[in-house]
Amino acid sequence: MTDLLTSALQPRSVAIIGASDNIHRIGGRPIYYMQRHGFKGAIYPVNPSREEIQGCKSYASLSALPEVPDLALVVVGGDKAVAAVEECADLGVKSAVVIASGFGETGPEGVELQRHMVARARAKGMRLYGPNTQGLANFGTGAIAGFSTMFIEVPPMDGPIGIVSQSGGMSAMTYGLLRGRGLGVRHVHATGNEADVSVGELALAVAHDPDVRLLLLYLESIANPAMLAAAAAHARERDLPIIAIKAGRSAQGQKAASSHTGSLANEDRTVDAFFRQHGIWRVRDPHEQARAAQAYLKGWRPEGRRLVVISNSGASCVMGADAAEDEGLPLAELSAQTQAAVASKLPGFATASNPIDVTAALLSDSGLFGKVLPEVAQDPAADLFFINIPVAGAGYDVQTFARDAAAFEAATGKPVAVAAWQESVAEPFSAQGIATFPNEGEALGVLAQVTNHTALMRKQRTAWPALPQVQLPEGVRGFLNEADSLALLARHGIPTVPLRLCHSAQEARDAFDAVGAPAVVKACSAEVPHKSEHGLVALGVATREQAADLYERFDAKMQAMGVARDGVIVAATRKGRHEFMVGARVDPVFGPVVVVGDGGKNVEALKDCAVLLPPFSTADVVQALGTLRIAPLLAGVRGDPPLDVQALAEIAVAVGRVIAGARGAMASVDLNPVMVGAAGEGAVVVDALVECAGVPSSGS
Amino acid sequence: MTDLLTSALQPRSVAIIGASDNIHRIGGRPIYYMQRHGFKGAIYPVNPSREEIQGCKSYASLSALPEVPDLALVVVGGDKAVAAVEECADLGVKSAVVIASGFGETGPEGVELQRHMVARARAKGMRLYGPNTQGLANFGTGAIAGFSTMFIEVPPMDGPIGIVSQSGGMSAMTYGLLRGRGLGVRHVHATGNEADVSVGELALAVAHDPDVRLLLLYLESIANPAMLAAAAAHARERDLPIIAIKAGRSAQGQKAASSHTGSLANEDRTVDAFFRQHGIWRVRDPHEQARAAQAYLKGWRPEGRRLVVISNSGASCVMGADAAEDEGLPLAELSAQTQAAVASKLPGFATASNPIDVTAALLSDSGLFGKVLPEVAQDPAADLFFINIPVAGAGYDVQTFARDAAAFEAATGKPVAVAAWQESVAEPFSAQGIATFPNEGEALGVLAQVTNHTALMRKQRTAWPALPQVQLPEGVRGFLNEADSLALLARHGIPTVPLRLCHSAQEARDAFDAVGAPAVVKACSAEVPHKSEHGLVALGVATREQAADLYERFDAKMQAMGVARDGVIVAATRKGRHEFMVGARVDPVFGPVVVVGDGGKNVEALKDCAVLLPPFSTADVVQALGTLRIAPLLAGVRGDPPLDVQALAEIAVAVGRVIAGARGAMASVDLNPVMVGAAGEGAVVVDALVECAGVPSSGS
Secondary structure, eight states, rough: OOOTHEEEEEEEEEEEEESSSSSTTTTHHHHHHHHHTOOSEEEEOOOOTOOOTTTOOOBSSGGGGGSOEEEEEEEHHHHHHHHHHHHHHHHTOEEEEOOOOOOOOHHHHHHHHHHHHHHHHTTOOOEEEEOOOOOEEEETTTTTEEOTHHHSSSOOOSSSSEEEEOOOOHHHHHHHHHTTTTEEEEEEEEETTOOSSHHHHHHHHHTTTTTOOOEEEESOOOOOOHHHHHHHHHHHHHHEEEEEEEOOSEEEEHHHHHHHHHOOOOHHHHHHHHHTTTTOESSSHHHHHHHHHHHHTOOOOOOOOOOOEEESSSHHHHHHHHHHHHHTOBBOOOOOOHHHHHHHHSTTTTBBBSSEEEEEGTOOOHHHHHHHHHHHHHHHOOOOEEEEOOOOOOOOHHHHHHHHHHHHHHHHHEEEEOOOOOOHHHHHHHTTEEEEESSSSHHHHHHHHHHHHHHHSSOOOOOOOOOOOOOOOOEEEEOOOHHHHHHHHHHHOOBBOOOEEESSHHHHHHHHHHHHHEEEOOOOOOTOOGGGTTTEEEEEEEEEEHHHHHHHHHHHHHHHHHEEEEEEEEEOHHHHHHHHEEEEEEEETTTEEEEEEEOOHHHHOOOOOOESSSOOHHHHHHHHHHHHHHHHHOSTTOOOOOHHHHHHHHHHHHHHHHHHHHTTTTEEEEEEEEOOOOOOOOOEOEEEEEESSSSSSOOO | HHHOOHHSSSEEEEEEEESSSSSTTTTTTTHHHHTTOOOOSSEEOOOTTEEEEEEEBBBGGGSSSSSOSSEEEEEEOHHHHHHHHHHHHHHSSSEEOOOSSSSGGGGGHHHHHHHHHHHHHHHHHHHESSSSOOEETTTTTTTTOOOOTTHHOOOOOOOOOEESSSSHHHHHHHHHHHHHTTTOOOEEETTTOSOOOOHHHHHHHHHHHOOOOOOEEEOOOOOOOHHHHHHHHHHHHHTTOOOOOOOOOOOOHHHHHHHHOOOOOOOHHHHHHHHHHOOOOOESSSHHHHHHHHHHHOOOOOOOOOEEEHHHHHHHHHHHHHHHHTTTBBBBBOOHHOOOOOOOOSSSSSSSSSSSOOGGGGGGGHHHHHHHHHHHHHOTOEEEEEEEESOOTTTOOHHHHHHHHHHHHHHHHEEEEOOOOOOHHHHHHHHTTTTSSHHHHHHHHHHHHHHHHHHHSSSSSOOOOOOOOOOOOTEEEEEEOOEEEEEHHHHTTTOOOOOESSSSSHHHHHHHHOOOSSEEEEOOTOSSOOOGGGEEEEEESSSSHHHHHHHHHHHHHHHHOOOOOOOOOOOEOOOOOOEEEHHHHHTTTEEEEEEEEEEEETTHHHHEEEEESSSOOOOHHHHHHSTTTGGGGGGGGOOOOOBBBHHHHHHHHHHHHHHHHHTTTTEEEEEEEEEEBBSOOOOEEEEEEEEEESSSSOOO
16 A cells, blocks of 8 residues: 655655755756746755755755754765665655765665665655656646756646656656757656656656656556556556656666666566557557657547548648558548548548648638548547648738638547648647647547557456466476376366376277277376477377377386376377467466467467456457467458457466466466367367476465 | 759759749749749740840740750640640750640640650650749759749758659649758759650659769659669669659549549559569658758668667656657666766756656756766767757756757767757757757657668678579460479479379379379369369368269369369378468569568468569568568477578579569469468478460560
């Protein structure tokens, strides 16, 4: 549980330990900023060598202050920082922001020092920010416990945006980009080494600020996904969009991140799945965060994705249509009526279908946009509007275009984006409050982002009923054999191939009679997870005597290999129309993770799979299957019937519930192949491998 | 053969038919521009209602001019335009630029009018530009036969860039973007409807201007690839990079393009292959053309792609590493020596490995970049340099950073790109001539583009020896049967499965004995190209009597279907480690096109294939195979040996030579599956279908 970090974000009093009269020093900046940006609480400079600092009385020590401050900003470095934190904790300060670097990011000794500070703080109920942070800034309260140069470079203005970032540099850059676009920013917080308070916890606190309408995050590692999930849940509840950067997307980036902060790498596809699960939109960099901000703040929450493109250039119509397809935005099919109405407003050589080319006739008739737009607005097929003006200038009445576009947006309530690279063209649109971009790629990228993000935020969350009790053999660490693995899955309702585990040639004969020809015979040993590589699998076994012979051969082979002889499996042959895989593992950070994908021998080489985080529904699985490269096969090719994706999805959900139900006792499970038949024929698991974590389930 | 369009690009005299005294009218602009931008030749306004126009004597008619002008600009519209073109041609004018619209873009009648004008011009040796064009502009000679408003919006400056565009709007926009970046532009030409002169031919002419060092094209359709190829060949010869937009990349875009200009759609993957083949770099829009221009003009021609990232922000190091991986740029592995040398210049908590984080210590030591760069320059592992400055401002000596970076670039001759979004940070770098971008995505995108484009331009071109004579049955239009198709391929040295075409059960028995068990039996009829869908294929035929039975059954079935009974094939069974496909067809614009890809039943659904244009080498095929989604399988998975890609590549080259050798008589050929074995085991075509175009070969 969190107290929403009030003592840091809305402190009544702030002490600066290591205060300076020089506003260009780290100890001078926060005082300067707080005085300038309306902080109403008490400011207590602590510096034994001065009487007064920036007009405030300076104190020799923390204990000399007239009250215990809510927040202490620790600007001194090294051992002094540690001592200051200890003193703060002992005195009952509620929050301490530690600017000093040289802690966790430098190696094990620094990590130990951090731990010590946090332990001391916790013991006294104090929260710690940093160390190695640029600090916190709340322009709503004027509480600026940070020193970023950027607040001098680009003057602050309070507004509806919150920024929470591990990196001080990125918080400053994002702030600067937003302010450069004229947008107001309230929260600019950096968490640095996150010895105590993380981006997730600060995000949760900021999400509770009712004036915040857009939340931007920068993360280099996710150590506490639950806190971030809580922030996202609260944000969704109040329709607050979160746009996050998670750097270290690539192998190179993860290596750089680990050398930057020493943080654990997160598996990137799991990060993607986590963000999707929680309605957080992921972008690559602060530019992508900033470019979309205005659209969100305008309250765009599109219901559909059918786009109308309007331009005064045929070429821009074509490139707009291309860019729309890149972004997955289909061009709206305007009704014949709409097209006729549009055509009646345009010169004969213009194009009245979508994209609508008003042509250079715009030069002689400035009202063309204004005439065309209301006609298009009538058409229910149109969800999103994009006006592309690649060329204008002397003779073009851009003011009129902009007024007409603004009136149209106000009347329809539907998103209108404009692309114009000429400042003289963009400016009148911006002045009318229209979302204006330098090119069609950005404009359509933002339209698509807001549309997709809205759908993601509004998506019904899946709830799972009580998890099954999943019992794993006690004391086993490592793989169960195939028979035990399949039996465990079968016990939890997952369809598996009929089989018998045989311990003699006669049992193999009997099993053959039971499962029917052609049968599959496989050696069964927990110590040989990859049987086929050892020639321990026989397909198409046609007679009971062949089955008996194979029993003898496989048993002898296992004996020769010196591995546990758990028996020989005689199984029915099951073929589907396509082989899939379903896997699950427990991620050290995110917990149970399920993977579905193309199956068979080439799974690891082709990696055509999708990641799902519990809880998820069969509909989620079907959607995930639709992102696979083999997705076109799902509907059936060349006259084949569609595949039974529902049956496959049910297996994936069941596997997710099993690994979650094992509560840490199951390290992983791998079902490959899962034979999937035509719709209605079902799916069946033909081979499986369960890995035990070697620890008991963490309780039910 | 072309005369390099001298009479249009360097005319000695220009007549303006429909001249105006008003410089804001289309008939007034060109005169204004020519007078202003140093045109040294004669300007002849033609307008019967005036004595003088913009200080020039005005003439009542073309025939009244004191000389026949090199170039006539036809500003009048409709029938008057046609009459003016006729008069120009009859008088011996060398080039006419027709501004008027209302021709080919409006429908069949307009197309007919265009044809008429071109025919009249050709008969008299006159070249025609447009109609429906914004015209031509050469700021080297001052010959501005165009009216773009943009030359008023953004003042021209002669320089080393040429723009040739179908669209006038795009030529103007690209010009404006380049001038906005301070770059000089010489040629700004629009071809409009291309009734006569195309982008390709103008590009060839502009490529012969020795002062042009970068050529930018905008195309909506490619009708004459040979001319474009000739332009590209000349450009490559003189190391002149070409960056092209081909709009209508997507289904939506092609539809819009066809309604814009009525032009034929080009298959987009073939366009990609064509550009690759000719060393032309393809981008999406004018912004991408403009953003890379400076880097090309600086003469960047990188020899390698190993990148060094340097920043004053750890987060930017991480995002830089991510963006580098997005662009396929590996981070250079700096030697231990380099790292030690770099570390000695940096504070203890900075990172000396690549990416190099100089940290905010840059604030206190402005010389840090200057100290670090020479140490890195020593390291032969570094090809490309990227400096990322997400935050700077008061207290940072950016002038010094910029000077140090410029000195470094001059000393090493290696590309240095800077990302800085703050104008105050970017400006000093730009002033030093450093390529500076607003973000790491653009900076690394351009570094990667120039590196990849340089490699593409320098790639050895493949030459094919004389093509084979490929004989197709006379008078056949449509498919050959499988036996004939395979026989044709075999005659040209392509390995095919051993088979016999049988016409009786006894022949089937004999054939079985010859090919061996297990055999494959297939019905053979040119009228049943998809045999398996009719149950006319049997695999794993084990005995000669089975073969004989199948003969009877398949023959009866063909008879029942009422199709040509060409016989029944008894073939050997050939299995490889993977099934591929090789196909070829004659594209109506680009000629023979070869496709290689993943084979089997799902070819059309999964479309995992790559396009090659003849002539190409086996190395080209191997490279193309490396772009497939199944590429990871080529090296062999889970201990398997690598596949015999060389054998597959040889088949692809042979197929390309066969379809090219057929000189139009072969419409398409489809080899699927091609069974490819392990390296050294070869590849063999198991099924094939040749389609005859029904026309004789176009001669040898």
